[in-house]
Amino acid sequence: xxxxxxxxxxxxxMDPIGNIPPFLSILKSVPVERRRLVLMREILFAYGxxxxxxxxxxxxxxxxRLEQETLSIAGGIVLFLIALRMxxxxxxxxxxxxxxxxxFLVPLAIPLFAGPxxxxxxxxxxxxxxxxxxxxxxxxxxxxxxxxxxxxxxTFFYRLLRERGLIAIERLMGMLLVMVSVQMLVNGLxxxxxxx
Numbered sequence: 729x730x731x732x733x734x735x736x737x738x739x740x741x742m743d744p745i746g747n748i749p750p751f752l753s754i755l756k757s758v759p760v761e762r763r764r765l766v767l768m769r770e771i772l773f774a775y776g777x778x779x780x781x782x783x784x785x786x787x788x789x790x791x792x793r794l795e796q797e798t799l800s801i802a803g804g805i806v807l808f809l810i811a812l813r814m815x816x817x818x819x820x821x822x823x824x825x826x827x828x829x830x831x832f833l834v835p836l837a838i839p840l841f842a843g844p845x846x847x848x849x850x851x852x853x854x855x856x857x858x859x860x861x862x863x864x865x866x867x868x869x870x871x872x873x874x875x876x877x878x879x880x881x882x883t884f885f886y887r888l889l890r891e892r893g894l895i896a897i898e899r900l901m902g903m904l905l906v907m908v909s910v911q912m913l914v915n916g917l918x919x920x921x922x923x924x
Contacts, residue, residue: 734853734867735874740905741807741846742871744878746814746898749891750840751882758830764880766830771876773837778850778868782861785851796855797923800916803852807909810845814902817895841875852912 755763789799853864878885889897 731863731867735871737908738871739874740901741849742875743901744875747840748882748885748894751879754831770836773833774841775872777838777842781847781850782868785854797916797920799852799855800912803848804909804913806845806848811902811905811909815899
């Protein structure tokens with residue numbers, strides 16, 4: 729497995745730059761002295777969810793009797809829809825209505841950091857390189873660490889890039905993710921058509 733390609737794919741899907749505005753908005757109601765602690769806790773929760781899917785995901789696929797082609801095609805479609813939302817954002821964003829008080833697991837860890845598309849991509853990467861969990865663990869850890877570092881520096885990035893800069897970067901990442909998702913879809917269809 730190409731670790732760097734897996735890291736880039738996971739980072740594009742996690743979209744830490746695009747998640748800065750919703751993270752800051754959700755953390756607004758949290759006291760300033762607790763914000764960093766809450767953010768670190770949520771990032772650690774997200775890592776735990778990613779690890780659970782990394783180590784138990786293949787058993788879930790076996791239980792559901794899903795083929796690699798099915799996962800590749802479905803993953804491509806889901807990623808394509810996520811990418812379209814990044815390029816053409818909708819009102820309210822992923823998080824929906826802001827919550828009162830301190831967030832716990834939802835919506836920061838799940839679905840903003842470790843969302844369904846990230847988990848689907850993780851399962852797909854695992855299917856594409858069976859038995860290579862070490863490389864995938866390294867890729868997940870690197871992508872998670874970079875994404876977490878960006879989110880921990882969210883106020884700095886917000887001051888540096890402002891709202892328009894963040895939107896421009898998110899749309900660029902969305903365009904890259906469109907290409908990744910189309911390639912996943914094409915790979916799944918190729919494999920399916922070649923099957924006897």
